[in-house]
Amino acid sequence: MKLHHRTILLAATALGGAVATPVMAQSADQGSANDIIVTAQRIEQRLQDVPVSVTVFNQETIDNNAVSNIKDLAQYTPGLQVNNRYGADSTNFSIRGFTQEQRTTATVGVYFAEVVAPRGSGASFGGDGAGPGALFDLQNVQVLKGPQGTLFGRNSTGGAVLLVPKKPTDVLEGYVEGTAGDYDLFGVQAVLNIPLADTFKVRLGGEHKQRDGYLRNIGNLGDGKYGSKGMGNLDYWTFRASVVADLTPDLENYTIATYTKSKSNGTIPKILDAYPGVLASGIPFGDMAYAQYQREAAYDPWTVSNRLPDSQSTIEQWQIINKLTWHASDNITVKNILSYGEFRGKTNLDLFGTYFINPNVTPGTETSGSQVGGFAFTHINPWTGLTNAQSTFVGELQVQGVSDDGRLNWQIGAYSEISDPLGKSGVLTATFSACGDITTFDCPLTVLPNYIAPGVNGFFSFGSINGQLSSTKFEDYATYGQASYDITDKLKFTAGIRYTWDKQSTDVQQLRPRLAQGIYFCGSPVGVSRTSGTTITATTPFPISGIYDGCHDIQSKSSKAPTWLIGLDYKPVDDVLLYAKWTRGYRQGGLSIFSPDTTQPYDQEKVNTYELGLKSSWRGVIPGSFNISAFYNDFTNQQLLLGVQDLIANTDGTPTAPPSASIVNSGSSTLQGFEAELNVRPFEGMRIGVAYGYLKTKIKELVAPTFAPGSPYDTVTLPNVGDPIPNAQPHKLTVSANYTLPLPESVGQVTIGGTWLYTGKFRSVADGTDGRALNGTIYSSAGAGIVPSSNVLNLNLNWNNVGGMPVDATLFVTNVTKELVILNINENTSRGFVSGLIGEPRMWGVRLKYRFGQ
Structure with missing residues (x-):
């Protein structure tokens, strides 16, 4: 097998290639789909001729709706949803209900210029997507729904998001753009295209944007590392350089280099509800949560309380992509794709937004985190300085051909992806703790039952502080082929197959400090193989100074599987396409690296997707x-994040293990629904678009995992059979309208537009157990994990070619009605509170662009 893998890698790094880089074009007239070109099947095709459910956004749509991050596109795309629990810089996607849990690989692949995004480490969210600054100077963005594993590099069950950058042209042209608005919004963007020769063209671009946070922090410990800018602020720089060199008439070299750096105070949840009297481990969490709830309720809804003075969410990412395209003949094109990128991230965030002030301290006078307790927060591990640090190499060799009569189109290829750690990365996670400085373990100890620690103004710290370090390597290899044959002029048959080999290897250190004694204990159970020279168990202490000498756990997990596509297309007339297809999707197995050792490995999951679709256009x-497309997904061996606990009394004298979570293959589900998009131009200048998605999910079967010998855990929390899959949105509706005024050319083109976005209520997490109050009252948690519906209205006014000059002006307003949009839920009624991330309030801005050249 090793020889086979090396052969694929060498082939993928040799001279080769496929079709030329696509030249994307989306008509400004959204009423017609005949001019939209997509690459959903790795070749240029008219959108209406592609048997794939695709939503396409051009640069104009992105700009008019003030979309700064790719997460914002989910608002406009039925079937697409993001999880931004760890901030805007660390989002991941789900399509049609296929949700990525922490410590699993992405269910949706994000591709920039045909190359998958650099991976994260797998220890925390980050990487695997497109951060701030990815959405400028694009031809378009394509959202492909359903498994795309036959032709696209990394296997995934949900779909793919394709970002297509503008390619250098043979015209001297460019633009400079400035943006300003409320919340001290400031942005600048510039692009310059230079044809240095007929055979050598360069395109340079950059963008900077900053904006104060929309979440007002009423805590007294500061907004975070980057000053008093509020929570949820923006501050990023991104640069891009593209070069096209026509080495011969048949040989083209296309290189793209990108760099992005983003820093913010991060985004934290808000207390949405509280239950006075509810206890958690003997502490009246409900009373303290209710006190915080009342403090925040005195202000507008966009108010939170931050207890991490150095709260932050930062990323630094760079990538170089090289595509060499050789038109070997009129019928055969070869392409070689090489890419190398690095991703680094830092995350210090309160995961639940709790800010419980010591009862002995007057609110507003607290000066240290040791006076403020809460449920859980995560912090950079001081021994690494990074929560995420990973490099990714991608090599792909692709050959595409067409028969002389044009009836047979085919492509074959080999793919390799190797992601290496850039040293160790990790986090410190504190639960039920109040810490002045977690990096020095300044967390005053608590003497129960009065939960007030000895010392001056100390507060409760009776839970756990887990130190986690890891280095993770991913290896992915595949070969694939797909062909389409025109049985008749109207009927086409398509079949494709891919075989993939995946492997994840990790070196993990999970440590639990005993603060009072200055020693560590391994955070893993007994009975596992370790790399240290001596046997260390979960109850063997060793000095803090020796953390690199013990607690190593090295594991690996391999998986392999075929994926395929079988489909029929029928075109009764030129502008009508009917299609049916069966697709097998696969997502690799892996390691839940910070879970208990005996529950770390989990197996691959698979899905069979059956889809029927209709595409039509008319003049x-x-x-x-x-x-319109209708789909049915049969989802098996599902990777679920489940809570594990040590609840049964231990008889061997070992201490109770702290609660943890692990990924297990414990489910099978069905996901079914349909998506429809209508675009019309009822009269000259008017364009109307409507898109709707319906999704119904159901957990069919759950099997409780068994615990391996040596595991201290004995209890697992399962969702209910018959419940929907968390984070699957049943209803999403988007209605947009744009009207261009009938003005003379000398005045310019003025367009008034608006978009209404409706998202139905959906379950974010399973409801917890009932919380019991001191007075015996039971607070039901039924429905506590459900996110309510929302309605958002965005408006924009565009004046292109102002006064006949090459100047464009735009005024935009988002969330006009100041709708409070809840993005997700942290359901903790058993601990006295419910919290959740909330979306942005009303924001406005103006944009001015000067264009030069053609």
Whole structure:
């Protein structure tokens, strides 16, 4: 097998290639889909001819709706959802209900210029996506729904998001753009395209944007590392350089280099509800949560309380992509793709937004985190300085061909992806603790039952502080082939297959400090193989100074599987396409690296997707297009994040293990629904678009995992059979309208537009157990894990070619009605509170762009 893998890697790094880099174009007239070109099947095709459910955004749509991060696109895309629990810089996607849990690989692949995004380490969210600054100077963004594993590099069950940058052209051109608005919004963007020769073209671009946070922090410990800018602020720089060199008439070299650096105070949840009297481990969490709830309720809804003075969410990422395309003949094109990128991230965030002030301290006078307790927060591990540090190499060799009569189109390829750690990365996670400085373990100890620690103004710290270090390597290799044959002029048959080999290897250190004694204990159970020279168990102490000498746990997990596509397309007329297909999707197995050792490995999951679709477009008096697809997903061996606990009394004298979580293959589910998009132009200058997605998910089967010998854990928390899959949105509706005023060319083109976004209520997490109050009252948690519905209205006014000059002006307002949008839920009724991330309030801004050249 090793020889086979090396052969694929060498082939993928040799001279080769496929079709030329796509030249994307989306018509400004959204009423017609005939001019939209996509690359959903790795070749240029008209959108209406592709048997794939695709939503396409051009740069104009992105700009008019003030989309700064790729997470914002989910608002406009039925079936697409993001999890931004760890901030805007560390989002991950789900499509049609296929949700990525922490410590698993992505269910949706994000591709920039045909190359998958650099991986994260797997220890925390980050990487595997597109951060701030990825959405400038693009041809378009394509959201492909459903498994795309036959032709696209990294296997995933949900789908793919394709970002297509503008390619250097043979015209001297460019633009400079400035943006300003409320919350001290300031941005600048510039692009310059230079044809240095007929065969050598360069395109340079950069963007900087900063904006104060929309979450007002009423805590007294500061907004975070980057000053009094509020929580949820923006501050990023991004640069891009592209070069096209035509080495011969048949040989093109296309290179893209990108760099992004983003820093913010991060985004934390808000207390949404509280239950006075509810206890947690003998502490009246409900009373303290209710006190925080009342303090925040005195202000507007966009108010939170931050207890980490150095709260932050930062990323630094760079990537170089090289594509060499050789038109070997009129019928065969070869492409070689090489890429190398690095991702580094830092995350200090309160995961639940709790800010419980010591009862002996007057609110507003607290000066240290040791006076403020809470449920849980995560922090950079001081021995690494990074929570995420990973490099990713990608090599792909692709050959595409067409028969002489044009009836057979085919492509074959080999793919390799190697992601190496950039040293160790990790976090410190504190639970039920109040810490002045977690990096020095300044967390006053508590003497129960009065929960007030000895010392001056100390507060409760009776839970756990886990130190976690890891280095993770991913290896992914695949070969694939796909072909389409025109059985008749109207009927086409397509079949494709891919075989993938995946492996994850980790070196993990999980440590639990005993603060009073200055020693560590391994955070893993007994009976596992370790790399240290002596046997260390979960109850063997060793000095803090020796953390690199013990507690190593090295594991690996391999998986392999075929994926395939079988489909039929039927075109009764040129502008109508009917299609049916069966797709097998696969997501690799892996390691839940900070879970208990005996529950770390988990197996691959798979899905069988059956889809029927119709695509149609028309011209005439009211031109337009209508696309609809219906799908049924049979999802098995599902990777679920489940809580594990040590609840049964230990008889061997070992201490009770702290609560943890692990990924287990414990489920099978069905996901079914449909998506429809209608675009029409009822009269000259008017464009209307409607998109709706319906999704119904159901957990069919759950199997409780068994615990291996030596595991201290004995209890697992399972969701309910029959419940929907968390974070699957049943209803999403988008309605947009744009009207271009009938003005003379000398005035310019003025367009008034708006978009209404409706998201139905959905379950974010399973409801917890009932919380019991001191007075015997039971606070039901039924429905506590459900996110309510929301309605958001965005408006924009665009004036292109102002006064006949190459100047464009835009005024935009987002969330006009100041709708309070809840993005997700932390359901903790058993601990006295419910919290959740909330979306942005009303924001406005103006943008001015000067264009030069053609």
